[in-house]
Amino acid sequence: MTDRLCPLEEIPDGTGRGFTLKSGAVGDPHGLDILVVRSGERVFGYVNCCPHARSPLDWTPDQFMSRDGRHIQCATHGALFEIETGRCIRGPCVGQCLTPVPLAVNDGQVTYDRVIAPKP
16 A cells, blocks of 8 residues: 655755655554655655664754755764665664655655655
8 A cells, every 4th residue: 555745845955854665454553754855856764763874864843954954864873874775874873774664756756655764
């Protein structure tokens, strides 16, 4: 089952936005917190959890990017992650990766497949 997150235009190019994916599973009131980063017409999704600190990447809602906008940055300790791969390139978790969430852009809408969304 494919679900829509938002229109692509609601995520400005070079920025990120947080979402909570609802699994639809009985007894799952919380869902899965993810971040979506837009690069041109492409989007990249990751579970909103630092592989080192196990904390959300943003302290302030939707503030996921480094100052220069070239990397995803952990607000807890400043680790930098590649947008396209989620691989940490600087910080205490160098070489580790964010957990990817497969996304697509269909008819101007950011979508995900509920069946394949990763578990926390």
